[in-house]
Amino acid sequence: MKKIFASLMLATLILLPVGVFGATGGDDDFTTEPAPTLSVETAINNITNWSFVFVLTIAVLFLIYAGFQFITANGDPEKITKARSSLFYGAIGVGVAVMARGLVSFVRGLLGK
DSSP: OHHHHHHHHHHHHHHHHHHHHHTTTOOOOOOOOOOOOOOHHHHHHHHHHHHHHHHHHHHHHHHHHHHHHHHHOTTOHHHHHHHHHHHHHHHHHHHHHHHHHHHHHHHHHHHTO
């Protein structure tokens, strides 16, 4: 089980940048415009966006792993307990990611931005 989970984590870390670069559309139009300046607000937005994607990806992998544990438990109470805890932690991870994203939006609304 640990090898499968480690393999899934490694595959995610390897394939995640491929998806990001593939989503850019391969724009090869190089211009001589100056690079945009990076403000603190933009940097914080970028960090929170990447953190959200990372945490949500890990949480979904935990949910998939929990499903795999349920399928391979074969009625063993100890394995079912481990699967339930993995499912619980995965659900908590999704909840934390969504609440953190909502908290950022809430604070921005309070600040008037």
